[in-house]
Amino acid sequence: MEFAISDLLNSLRHPPLIFHLAYSDTKARYKRSMLGPLWLTLGAAIGVVGLGLVWSQLLNQRRDQLIPSLTVGLLLWQFIAGCVTESTSVFVRQAQIIRNLRLPFFIHPIQLIARQTITLAHNLLVLIVVLMVYPQPVSWATLLCLPGLAIVLANLLWLSILLGIIGARFRDVEQIVQSLMPIIFFLTPVIYKAGHAGVNQAIIWMNPFTYFIALVREPIFGTIPDGFVYIVAIMMALIGWLVTLAMFNRHAPRLAFWV
Amino acid sequence: MASLIFDNVTVAYPIYNAHSQSLRNQLVRFGTGGRIGGGAGTIVTVTALDNVSFNLRSGDAVGLIGHNGAGKSTLLRTMAGIYSACAGRIRRTGSVATVFELGAGMDPELSGYENIMRMLLLMGLSKARAKANLPAIEDFSELGDFLALPVRTYSSGMTMRLMFAVATSIRPEILLIDEMFGTGDASFQQKAETRMHDWIASSDIFVFASHDLGLVKRLCNRLFRLEHGSIYEDDINLL
Numbered sequence: 001m002e003f004a005i006s007d008l009l010n011s012l013r014h015p016p017l018i019f020h021l022a023y024s025d026t027k028a029r030y031k032r033s034m035l036g037p038l039w040l041t042l043g044a045a046i047g048v049v050g051l052g053l054v055w056s057q058l059l060n061q062r063r064d065q066l067i068p069s070l071t072v073g074l075l076l077w078q079f080i081a082g083c084v085t086e087s088t089s090v091f092v093r094q095a096q097i098i099r100n101l102r103l104p105f106f107i108h109p110i111q112l113i114a115r116q117t118i119t120l121a122h123n124l125l126v127l128i129v130v131l132m133v134y135p136q137p138v139s140w141a142t143l144l145c146l147p148g149l150a151i152v153l154a155n156l157l158w159l160s161i162l163l164g165i166i167g168a169r170f171r172d173v174e175q176i177v178q179s180l181m182p183i184i185f186f187l188t189p190v191i192y193k194a195g196h197a198g199v200n201q202a203i204i205w206m207n208p209f210t211y212f213i214a215l216v217r218e219p220i221f222g223t224i225p226d227g228f229v230y231i232v233a234i235m236m237a238l239i240g241w242l243v244t245l246a247m248f249n250r251h252a253p254r255l256a257f258w259v
Numbered sequence: 260m261a262s263l264i265f266d267n268v269t270v271a272y273p274i275y276n277a278h279s280q281s282l283r284n285q286l287v288r289f290g291t292g293g294r295i296g297g298g299a300g301t302i303v304t305v306t307a308l309d310n311v312s313f314n315l316r317s318g319d320a321v322g323l324i325g326h327n328g329a330g331k332s333t334l335l336r337t338m339a340g341i342y343s344a345c346a347g348r349i350r351r352t353g354s355v356a357t358v359f360e361l362g363a364g365m366d367p368e369l370s371g372y373e374n375i376m377r378m379l380l381l382m383g384l385s386k387a388r389a390k391a392n393l394p395a396i397e398d399f400s401e402l403g404d405f406l407a408l409p410v411r412t413y414s415s416g417m418t419m420r421l422m423f424a425v426a427t428s429i430r431p432e433i434l435l436i437d438e439m440f441g442t443g444d445a446s447f448q449q450k451a452e453t454r455m456h457d458w459i460a461s462s463d464i465f466v467f468a469s470h471d472l473g474l475v476k477r478l479c480n481r482l483f484r485l486e487h488g489s490i491y492e493d494d495i496n497l498l
Contacts (some may be wrong), residue, residue, distance in 0.1 A: 028368040100363035
């Protein structure tokens with residue numbers, strides 16, 4: 001474990017670097033477009049409006065109920081799916097840095113999460129507009145979305161590191177994950193809610209992403225998530241980190257040869 | 260005091276072809292007990308460094324020569340701590356800066372200025388110190404207004420100027436440079452050589468891989484010859 005832990009601690013000494021990289025990567029991506037990073041916001045807005053109109057008809061639900069919950073769900077899903085799909089190539093994309101500079105490996109997954117968080121922050125604009133159109137009651141329970149988000153981030157970080165290592169060694173993993181994500185989207189209560197009739201509850205709660213969405217979305221709408229949601233998510237984080245650190249410790253010294 | 264000690268270091272790395280890097284192949288191999296596809300699962304291993312030992316102290320300027328594929332770049336990367344040894348011990352004290360691949364750590368879409376910041380932060384500087392280094396880099400690279408343009412518009416000589424200026428603007432105790440002077444024009448090569456002379460005079464460790472024997476003789480005081488992953492120290496005065 002020694003190697004993994006010293007790498008992690010070293011990474012935590014580099015926050016300015018990580019945020020600069022995340023920021024300059026986001027900037028570079030939209031450098032030559034007129035709207036710049038606002039394209040992120042616009043893309044999310046189009047998704048919310050389109051899916052909101054279609055699904056409120058299909059599910060026969062009132063728009064003022066469906067659209068706010070769909071917006072939160074969709075923004076969270078884009079964030080989570082963005083982290084997961086990009087994590088398979090998180091080390092491979094940074095091959096040039098890994099093969100030329102001696103830096104802790106953990107900065108790359110942390111940078112990925114930071115970059116996706118920047119995107120999420122841009123997308124919050126959509127949520128604000130939606131909440132102005134369809135106001136929601138706010139209570140103290142709403143604040144619980146923040147610890148919920150922290151648990152989600154802790155889980156996403158180990159998941160990105162693990163997928164990053166596997167993805168560097170086996171290049172098929174990127175394609176596998178990319179083709180699985182759309183299915184997982186429908187198995188995750190993004191459009192509908194976990195308690196809906198006609199949804200197989202066993203499958204829904206087998207899906208780890210259900211917990212991630214529930215931890216953040218339910219408090220926003222004033223419901224406190226069940227205790228077991230917290231327990232499962234925290235257990236996932238603990239076991240996930242243990243497995244990831246052990247795996248990292250074993251394989252990361254060879255990472256420079258793999259990328 | 261910087262030092263770099265290699266004690267019987269062996270570096271072997273796997274070459275994954277498309278076959279063994281695919282998960283399907285590993286799964287099929289698992290499912291059939293490893294006998295399918297006539298050695299499709301075997302991974303070719305290249306032993307790039309074989310039992311290498313040496314001892315570098317402050318003041319050593321080492322020229323690294325050897326034909327293509329002799330292991331020069333692998334040795335430099337192992338010295339930097341990027342490649343891990345599979346046997347032997349490496350002891351390194353002192354901060355390290357590297358100039359290996361052209362454009363490493365740069366984002367071609369970002370401007371020269373933004374890339375300078377990016378590279379300095381990658382080299383471990385704080386934002387404030389990176390900003391303080393900016394004028395010196397601007398000056399040394401002589402790129403002028405080009406620094407405001409995206410790096411993708413640069414020629415390889417200009418990229419090299421920028422990289423060299425950034426890498427030598429901080430004063431690491433160990434500087435590792437892979438052959439890279441081919442792309443600079445004559446005046447810049449002259450300038451870079453002068454800067455490296457200053458460097459060596461300030462008694463740090465400097466390792467330079469090159470095919471330019473004249474340059475090696477002018478800059479270095481020790482000479483390592485790499486042959487098939489083994490290292491031989493030659494007398495530099497005989498070069």
